[in-house]
Amino acid sequence: MQYDILIVGGGAAGFFAAINAAEMNPGAKIAILERGKEVLSKVRISGGGRCNVTHAEFLPKELVKNYPRGEKELRGPFHQFMTGDTIAWFEERGIELKIEEDGRMFPVSDTSETIINCFLSEAERLKVQILKNESVKSLVWKNPYWKVSTPKSTLSASKVLIATGSNPKIWNFLEKLGHSISPAVPSLFTFNIKDKRIADLPGISTYAEVKVQGAKLQDEGPLLITHWGLSGPAILRLSAWGARELHDMDYTFRIQVNWLPGFSSEEILEKMKALKFELAKQQVLKNAQFELPKRLWQNLVIAAKIEPTVTWADINKDQLLDLAQQLTEAVFKVNGKSTFKEEFVTAGGIDLKEVNFKTFESKVLKNLFFAGEVLNIDAVTGGFNFQNAWTGGFLAAKAMTSTA
Structure with a gap:
């Protein structure tokens, strides 16, 4: 024909x-x-x-x-x-x-x-x-x-x-x-992560900055916690731009998440020092700060080894440093991907x-x-x-x- x-x-x-x-x-x-x-x-x-x-x-x-x-x-x-x-x-x-x-x-x-x-x-x-x-x-x-x-x-x-x-x-x-x-x-895949900081939070969405350690890959945008790890536009864009690089890593790498993009660890530390006086009698775990989802905040507080009964007045320097790091420089190990x-x-x-x-x-x-x-x-x-x-x-x- x-x-x-x-x-x-x-x-x-x-x-x-x-x-x-x-x-x-x-x-x-x-x-x-x-x-x-x-x-x-x-x-x-x-x-x-x-x-x-x-x-x-x-x-x-x-x-x-x-x-x-x-x-x-x-x-x-x-x-x-x-x-x-x-x-x-x-x-x-x-x-x-x-x-x-x-x-x-x-x-x-x-x-x-x-x-x-x-x-x-x-x-x-x-x-x-x-x-x-x-x-x-x-x-x-x-x-x-x-x-x-x-x-x-x-x-x-x-x-x-x-x-x-x-x-x-x-x-x-x-x-x-x-x-x-x-x-x-x-291309366009989510990151498989098993980590107790996000294990019980599927469905929670927030805005964050994500960097791939050891690579020039980073993005900022909505982040979604899922049953298998992290997804959302920020992760999907990272997977697209890093499609070949992440493939060469066999999808095993570490990411650094700043849950408060635009703020450094030092800046958040200073803000929390002020909270020691402003919220002195409040328990750190109970009231989420920086407009973070409450359950995510609580998991990050626990990860910083702060006991549930500790108040802002009682929090010590090491705990403040640890919490500031969890909020702005949290490292997660990625082990595999999930595709649509x-x-x-x-x-x-x-x-x-x-x-x-x-x-x-x-x-x-x-x-x-x-x-x-x-x-x-x-x-x-x-x-x-x-x-x-x-x-x-x-x-x-x-x-x-x-x-x-």
Whole structure:
């Protein structure tokens, strides 16, 4: 079967590229190849089934800061198609997006089915063929076409877009064709920690600064105590930016937590010396200070070897020093990670030096394009990975239809 454009991968980037290519060149014959029996499966489960479409960041130079890999490369593309364009694209198709307090954007319907139905209806309207259960067995350039073989058929196309995400099998094909591949390692994971200071506090959230000892990795933000250790935006961002470094450490390392970011141990020590007079008769354990969650405060007081009956007047110098350290320089041993399997994100993919980011075309192989996480691009949580998919899909569609 002969096509003008063949899209390998029936996910977010693949569908977005196919739909936009069909709109830009209505006469083009376009098909999406999907190895599974369902398309858009990651869209369906994203954002807890609500689909975190994008993030309300409208400046390219700020938006790129959310991409541990791809920050430099995406700046140009985001000047061509980014958040505002995404919002407008969906609004033109009757889908209104809303902004939540943390900047994440979802369809007003609060269901990913809204996005899926939009893509499927647009594909049908534009006569984009969707071929399911079509696993690619080979990808070969036979001038002037790409030949794509599946168990069911052999297809050819003038241009091929690879939008298969972190698929090692496709990476192997591309490597054999001359591309360099950065191996996949997990990104966006939580830290497994067994420590009595947080053992009985799952569900407690606070704002903190976290540093990885022995590395130049640190972040500040909401921190969530879980049954298995520490999570929340600060930890997830650290895991993304340190994906390769933490992998090389075999996910065994130590972190230092400042539960009172912005304050040093010395500054907190001085504040507590004042409390010895201001709260002289109060028991240290009973009344949480510095706006910390009460149970966290109590665990840190106990860790500083301060007995439950000790008052602020009775606390000694060593105990004050110990408590100041627990509050601002608490060290925890991390032993392993936990990932969100349903929204698993990896760092890895096609070397970004081998891609023209004006068109998302391969610099190694003519008429071969990429979009989404097949590239060595990944982001922190919040809709940023999807924005990369929309931007890459749109610019690749534009390039593929300019001569299609």
